[in-house]
Amino acid sequence: MLSAFINQPIFTKKYMEKKASQSIVVMTELVLPNDTNNFGNLMGGRLMYWMDIAAALAAMKHCSAPVVTASVDNISFESPIKIGNVVHIEAKVTRSFNSSMEVHMNVWGEDAIQQYKYKSNEAYYTFVSLDPNGKPRKVNQLIPETEEEKKLYEGALRRRQLRLVLGGKMKAEDADELKALFTKE
Numbered sequence: 001m002l003s004a005f006i007n008q009p010i011f012t013k014k015y016m017e018k019k020a021s022q023s024i025v026v027m028t029e030l031v032l033p034n035d036t037n038n039f040g041n042l043m044g045g046r047l048m049y050w051m052d053i054a055a056a057l058a059a060m061k062h063c064s065a066p067v068v069t070a071s072v073d074n075i076s077f078e079s080p081i082k083i084g085n086v087v088h089i090e091a092k093v094t095r096s097f098n099s100s101m102e103v104h105m106n107v108w109g110e111d112a113i114q115q116y117k118y119k120s121n122e123a124y125y126t127f128v129s130l131d132p133n134g135k136p137r138k139v140n141q142l143i144p145e146t147e148e149e150k151k152l153y154e155g156a157l158r159r160r161q162l163r164l165v166l167g168g169k170m171k172a173e174d175a176d177e178l179k180a181l182f183t184k185e
Contacts, residue, residue: 016140016141017140017141017142017143018062018140018141018142018143019142019143019145020092020093020094020142020143020144020145020146020149020152020153021092021145021149022061022062023058023059023061023062023091023092023093023103024058024090024091024092025054025055025057025058025061025089025090025091025092026054026088026089026090026091027050027053027054027057027088027089027091028086028087028088028089029050029086029087029089030084030085030086030087031081031082031083031084031085031086031087032083033083035083036082036083039080040082040083041080041081041082041083042080042081042082042083042085042087042109044075044077047081047087047107047120047121048072048075050087050089051075051089051091051105051107051121051123051125052069052072052125054089054090054091054105055069055091055103055105055125055127056069056127057091058091058092058093058103059093059101059103059127059129061093062093062096062101062139062140062142063096063101063129063137063139063140064140065129065130065131065137065139066129066130067101067127067128067129067130068127068128068130069125069126069127070100070126070127070128071125071126071163071167072123072124072125072126073123073124073125073126073159073163074123074124075121075122075123076121076122076123077120077121078119078120078121078122079109079118079119079120080109080120081109081120082109082111084111084113085109085110085111085112086109086110086111086112087107087108087109087110087120088107088108088109088110088117089105089106089107090105090106090107090108091103091104091105092104092105092149093142094124094142094144094149094152094153094155094156095142095144095152095153095156095157095160096139096140096141096142097139097160098136098138098139099128099129099136099137099138099139100126100127100128100129100136100139100160101126101127101129101139101142102124102125102126102156102159102160103124103125103126103127104122104123104124104152105121105122105123105124105125106119106121106122107119107120107121107122107123108120124159126160126163157177158177158178161175161176161177161178162175162178165178
């Protein structure tokens with residue numbers, strides 16, 4: 001009987017492929033007075049804290065291991081979220097590399113009294129998966145399915161190279177994906 005279980009992929013394949021949709025996390029928070037600034041708007045730092053949690057959960061779902069934040073890309077603040085409004089953060093892994101994963105987030109505010117929802121923010125975070133010794137470990141490959149997932153997947157390599165160049169971990173002349181944006185062959 002045990003032999004039937006041993007032949008299952010979970011035992012024979014250490015790193016598998018996972019769909020992007022399997023990493024989705026939606027986190028919801030209520031903006032309380034302690035979360036706001038003098039103008040009654042949600043403080044950016046508090047939102048970034050919540051976004052970090054949501055993104056980490058999505059990354060952990062993808063790799064089934066502890067993760068640490070490696071980078072936070074541009075966070076675009078489009079619309080303020082007011083006291084008493086609800087915050088919805090949707091996080092999803094867009095691409096996995098060797099030991100790192102890029103997570104994309106969309107943030108919406110919702111006025112539950114007036115019954116409307118509005119886009120507030122968008123960002124990309126990068127996480128590294130850790131083994132039991134706290135060292136980077138290989139992550140599952142990602143399978144994009146929808147057109148949006150495929151678009152985010154394709155752009156992730158360029159965003160990664162940009163992060164590496166800006167962080168001094170890659171020379172600009174080695175960033176082939178970025179060069180292709182600016183040169184004609």
